[in-house]
Amino acid sequence: xxxxxxxxxxxxxxxxxxxxxxxxxxxxxxxxxxxxxxxxxxxxxxxxxxxxxxxxxxxxxxxxxxxxxxxxxxxxxxxxxxxxxxxxxxxxxxxxxxxxxxxxxxxxxxxxxxxxxxxxxxxxxxxxxxxxxxxxxxxxxxxxxxxxxxxxxxxxxxxxxxxxxxxxxxxxxxxxxxxxxxxxxxxxxxxxxxxxxxxxxxxxxxxxxxxxxxxxxxxxxxxxxxxxxxxxxxxxxxxxxxxxxxxxxxxxxxxxxxxxxxxxxxxxxxxxxxxxxxxxxxxxxxxxxxxxxxxxxxxxxxxxxxxxxxxxxxxxxxxxxxxxxxxxxxxxxxxxxxxxxxxxxxxxxxxxxxxx
Amino acid sequence: xxxxxxxxxxxxxxxxxxxxxxxxxxxxxxxxxxxxxxxxxxxxxxxxxxxxxxxxxxxxxxxxxxxxxxxxxxxxxxxxxxxxxxxxxxxxxxxxxxxxxxxxxxxxxxxxxxxxxxxxxxxxxxxxxxxxxxxxxxxxxxxxxxxxxxxxxxxxxxxxxxxxxxxxxxxxxxxxxxxxxxxxxxxxxxxxxxxxxxxxxxxxxxxxxxxxxxxxxxxxxxxxxxxxxxxxxxxxxxxxxxxxxxxxxxxxxxxxxxxxxxxxxxxxxxxxxxxxxxxxxxxxxxxxxxxxxxxxxxxxxxxxxxxxxxxxxxxxxxxxxxxxxxxxxxxxxxxxxxxxxxxxxxxxxxxxxxxxxxxxxxxx
Numbered sequence: 001x002x003x004x005x006x007x008x009x010x011x012x013x014x015x016x017x018x019x020x021x022x023x024x025x026x027x028x029x030x031x032x033x034x035x036x037x038x039x040x041x042x043x044x045x046x047x048x049x050x051x052x053x054x055x056x057x058x059x060x061x062x063x064x065x066x067x068x069x070x071x072x073x074x075x076x077x078x079x080x081x082x083x084x085x086x087x088x089x090x091x092x093x094x095x096x097x098x099x100x101x102x103x104x105x106x107x108x109x110x111x112x113x114x115x116x117x118x119x120x121x122x123x124x125x126x127x128x129x130x131x132x133x134x135x136x137x138x139x140x141x142x143x144x145x146x147x148x149x150x151x152x153x154x155x156x157x158x159x160x161x162x163x164x165x166x167x168x169x170x171x172x173x174x175x176x177x178x179x180x181x182x183x184x185x186x187x188x189x190x191x192x193x194x195x196x197x198x199x200x201x202x203x204x205x206x207x208x209x210x211x212x213x214x215x216x217x218x219x220x221x222x223x224x225x226x227x228x229x230x231x232x233x234x235x236x237x238x239x240x241x242x243x244x245x246x247x248x249x250x251x252x253x254x255x256x257x258x259x260x261x262x263x264x265x266x267x268x269x270x271x272x273x274x275x276x277x278x279x280x281x282x283x284x285x286x287x288x289x290x291x292x293x294x295x296x297x298x299x300x301x302x303x304x305x306x307x308x309x310x311x312x313x314x315x316x317x318x319x320x321x322x323x324x325x326x327x328x329x330x331x332x333x334x335x336x337x338x339x340x341x342x343x344x345x346x347x348x349x350x351x352x353x354x355x356x
Numbered sequence: 357x358x359x360x361x362x363x364x365x366x367x368x369x370x371x372x373x374x375x376x377x378x379x380x381x382x383x384x385x386x387x388x389x390x391x392x393x394x395x396x397x398x399x400x401x402x403x404x405x406x407x408x409x410x411x412x413x414x415x416x417x418x419x420x421x422x423x424x425x426x427x428x429x430x431x432x433x434x435x436x437x438x439x440x441x442x443x444x445x446x447x448x449x450x451x452x453x454x455x456x457x458x459x460x461x462x463x464x465x466x467x468x469x470x471x472x473x474x475x476x477x478x479x480x481x482x483x484x485x486x487x488x489x490x491x492x493x494x495x496x497x498x499x500x501x502x503x504x505x506x507x508x509x510x511x512x513x514x515x516x517x518x519x520x521x522x523x524x525x526x527x528x529x530x531x532x533x534x535x536x537x538x539x540x541x542x543x544x545x546x547x548x549x550x551x552x553x554x555x556x557x558x559x560x561x562x563x564x565x566x567x568x569x570x571x572x573x574x575x576x577x578x579x580x581x582x583x584x585x586x587x588x589x590x591x592x593x594x595x596x597x598x599x600x601x602x603x604x605x606x607x608x609x610x611x612x613x614x615x616x617x618x619x620x621x622x623x624x625x626x627x628x629x630x631x632x633x634x635x636x637x638x639x640x641x642x643x644x645x646x647x648x649x650x651x652x653x654x655x656x657x658x659x660x661x662x663x664x665x666x667x668x669x670x671x672x673x674x675x676x677x678x679x680x681x682x683x684x685x686x687x688x689x690x691x692x693x694x695x696x697x698x699x700x701x702x703x704x705x706x707x708x709x710x711x712x713x714x715x716x717x718x719x720x
Contacts, residue, residue: 317430317445320428
């Protein structure tokens with residue numbers, strides 16, 4: 001039996017609705033087999049994974065705290081992705097944003113000033129955007145592949161961070177360990193309640209979601225970029241310059257990632273250390289695709305991925321499962337979700353072969 | 357129990373969370389009879405290595421106190437933002453004694469501990485204390501010094517290779533002591549160093565060991581959370597020194613010895629004190645004398661006089677008549693750091709950020 005995968009002329013509306021349902025059903029079936037084969041009660045395990053983490057205020061606070069950077073970065077990425085500008089290096093832009101923001105927070109003369117935090121916000125966005133400007137320049141001027149350049153620059157950024165925390169920025173009173181001094185109080189976001197870690201930086205993410213929606217669904221520029229992504233020849237014919245898409249797509253996503261890095265440093269971290277991101281820049285790519293590059297879809301995707309992280313910890317804490325089991329389950333779910341999304345734009349047709 | 361699907365969660369998750377949050381934490385009101393102990397591991401829990409040795413410490417509590425304790429463990433928690441959440445979660449769910457097992461758990465523990473003054477926190481390889489946050493650490497350098505003596509006897513090229521997780525004093529110091537042990541046999545021996553900037557990255561570690569072997573190192577010691585160093589050394593016909601656990605099964609017959617870590621006394625002691633209500637914050641720095649650092653059985657191919665020399669050094673260090681960092685001690689630039697007849701101070705050892713003469717490599 002032979003099958004053929006062919007693109008649909010138009011995205012299927014039925015599939016758009018059915019895809020998450022198929023993914024959920026497949027995940028439930030496969031994870032049930034998986035959990036039963038490990039001798040676990042699948043209902044208890046799924047409950048512990050998805051419901052238990054959100055049964056306390058602290059859990060909800062942690063859920064939003066972890067989802068916030070994912071959503072913010074994914075919003076930025078989606079703008080470029082729609083125009084076929086593939087920024088894979090949000091992780092590096094996040095790190096550069098965090099570095100610049102920390103630099104302002106620790107070494108600028110306005111340590112006590114109320115302006116310190118806004119300055120750090122600007123520095124974070126500028127750091128991320130500047131790091132993304134390198135691949136933008138190379139792509140727009142020399143047609144260099146931005147996928148490779150953004151990815152490679154992530155490793156460069158990680159090494160710069162490592163150099164700073166092991167060298168010149170190392171906390172002089174920190175017993176020689178690779179981390180900077182703590183940011184001054186005026187350089188950190190206020191938490192909503194002292195029992196929880198969720199802080200006011202989440203408002204940036206809320207604003208970013210609405211701006212992304214406005215830009216992609218309600219602006220002419222967003223429309224031009226989308227056309228350039230779907231039909232580059234048509235876009236050129238209509239006089240839309242592709243280099244504008246490249247610059248905008250990379251600078252916006254870089255600034256969003258840089259801001260997310262700044263929010264981590266000025267929020268739950270409070271200082272730079274040799275590794276500051278649990279892979280938010282890469283996870284945000286998954287979030288953008290789970291959300292099908294739509295601002296509100298991204299919110300759901302970010303909340304889901306954040307819950308997966310928390311659920312993975314909860315099954316460890318409450319059921320004593322090893323972290324690898326949690327990781328396998330997370331992988332299963334994401335695989336089914338992204339694989340079934342594929343069916344929205346493609347269909348699988350059986351080829352009839354004649355035998356004589 | 358209600359069967360929950362992902363879509364349900366997305367729709368109702370926040371609402372449920374808010375509602376149950378207001379009604380308080382279930383389970384906390386229940387009277388506590390058992391001692392609840394929480395432990396956070398930095399790497400995935402495997403059969404061997406740093407994290408495994410800590411899990412043996414936790415098991416020792418269980419063996420000693422049986423049903424009087426209830427133990428929660430979580431592994432693979434490295435980043436500070438995740439660690440802080442996990443420590444909060446453990447502290448707010450009735451755990452009375454919580455262990456952090458990596459340097460990177462330090463800042464999160466310092467943030468969480470003041471919010472839970474009735475909970476006892478114990479931090480391995482930490483430095484900063486609080487009223488309810490104690491620290492404990494091993495004198496790894498005593499182990500590497502003894503292992504270095506065996507390395508000094510077997511090396512033919514006069515070069516040893518050292519792989520470190522991070523260039524922090526807890527790794528730099530033992531690296532120095534490894535070479536000093538080897539130089540006590542032959543002062544011309546040198547040591548090439550590579551840092552991974554990760555505790556758990558077998559791929560990178562493999563490349564590092566291959567590089568060291570290619571540079572002519574014929575004894576490899578790797579201070580990470582994996583047996584990769586021992587394994588790759590064995591594959592390339594180089595001698596190896598294990599860290600944390602006895603790693604001879606991975607060494608292809610070339611495992612000289614391992615300096616192992618036995619945390620059981622520390623874990624059991626802390627649990628008993630918390631149960632008895634006599635726990636107080638303290639700083640412990642334990643070595644060969646305290647049975648926390650041990651040498652695993654030597655390679656049977658080692659000549660008897662080498663084993664005797666290593667055993668003698670072990671006895672002398674325990675007795676205090678031999679100190680690995682005794683003068684005269686010079687750094688890479690040749691400057692004298694400890695005069696003949698003296699030794700490095702404890703503070704200098706715990707903050708060691710320089711290499712002794714003969715180390716080849718940079719901190720970073």
